[in-house]
Amino acid sequence: MNECFADLHIHIGRTMRDRPVKITASRSLTLTAIVEEAVKRKGMHMIGVIDCHSPEVQEEIDTHIRVGRMQELPGGGYVYRIPEGEVTLIAGVEVELKVGAGLAHFLVYLPDRAAFAAFRGWYHTKVKNIHLSTQRVYADLDELVTHVDSLGGIVIPAHAFTPHKSVYGACVDRLSSVIDVNRFAAIELGLSSDSNLADGIQELSGLTFVTNSDAHSVGKIAREYQDLRVQRPDFSELCLALRRRDGRGVRTNYGLHPQLGKYYRTRCTNCEELIAQSDALRCPHCGKEGKKVITRGVYERFLQISTQAAGTHPAHRPPYRYHIPLEFVPGLGPGRMQRLLNAFGTEMRILHHATVEQLANVVGTAVAENIDRSRRGEVMFLEGGAGIYGKIALE
DSSP, X not given: OEEEEEXXXXXXXXOTTOOBSSTTSOTTOOHHHHHHHIIIIIOOSEEEETBTTSHHHHHHHHHHHHHTSEEEOTTSSEXXXXXXXXXXXXXXXXXXXXXXXEEEEEEEEOSSHHHHHXXXXXXXXXXXOTTSSSEEOSSOHHHHHHHHHHTTOEEEESSTTSSXXXXXXXXXXXXXXXXXXXXXXXXXXXXXXXXXXXXXXXXXXXXXXXXXXXXXXXXXXXXXXXXXXXXXXXXXXXXXXXXXXXXXXXXXXXXXXXXXXXXXXXXXXXXXXXXXXXXXXXXXTTOOBXXXXXXXXXXXXXXXXXXXXXXXXXXXXXXXXXXXXGGGSTTOOHHHHHHHHHHHSSHHHHHHTOOHHHHHHHHOHHHHHHHHHHHHTOOEEEOOBTTBOOEEEOO
16 A cells, blocks of 8 residues: 545635635635645645536646646546646535534535536536535535435535534534434544544544645645555545545544644634633623624533543544644744755655754754654644634744
8 A cells, every 4th residue: 555645625716717716715726726736845645626616627627638737547536747746636525504503514525527517517506606615505414415425426524623614513512413424434623623532522433534734725735634545546545545445544644733723722802812611702801792702612612522531542543643834833934945845845755754864954953853843743832712823832
């Protein structure tokens, strides 16, 4: 089995004709920019782009196929090849559904153009604007999963514990109260969670956890990812890995420490102070009150809904390695970062293969040691919350 670094949740900001797709994403985040970044800088083997429903994004894929830069793989997905390397693109869609008491996002992945065309024919009748990302789908969860299953696709609940638009954060205490959880191929943890926290929910013990970037800009690609144990990077192997079949699986999850996540702790959006009581309507620090003043943290939500001790891992659960993106490392500015890329080629090689001595030869001992401490998790954190990312401290 081969190493396969995969980030399966990347948005598109604009099409090649500058039409908006994900309104909150960077204008420079086009399909072409994503695959180029994945090959040249990040060193990813597989990426999931979850705004491929847009007609103009489909047109961009067709253009790459026509000129020979991209081709469909027999096992599903597309391979994008340039002189610097190649990456497999898994085409997906992020949808929003009414579930239980709220709205939640789900990631849909489909194997090929035929399946995607069939899905878009159904999807077009269920949304108001097929050009935009994360549209409200006027169907129920069972209908979505059933339809995707019939096309050979898979569904994964997105950022499942965040306070906004997620199944556990905004909709239900038990996912099994609305659907058989084993109908999902996996569940996405999100930036403010990890395997220790999520394994406090017993009903998820049979599911694979995935860690993805939810990138809204080029630089955020691969801030979370996983190393898949597969024979080759394509859709069929991805499905086998998520279902843990035939020796495939997730070898390691790489994610931010939850304390770096911007929704980890309950916090006041007005004064930005942390708040111990997650159901409070009035901030005890600044006195501001209202439903939107206090943003409940993922950590506090787990305290409410966990059914067993955190870290009660099933035997199949792989290691979760706390990944500090290079942009968080103190002393590593754009100049030194470029020197590292010139020396090692991609961020994956810097993070996983370069020794401390090799790093020191390029950027000096102090920065090399900061990088090494970060990738070994020897750091402290200032906790994030209410949309504010946490910070790392090496002292």
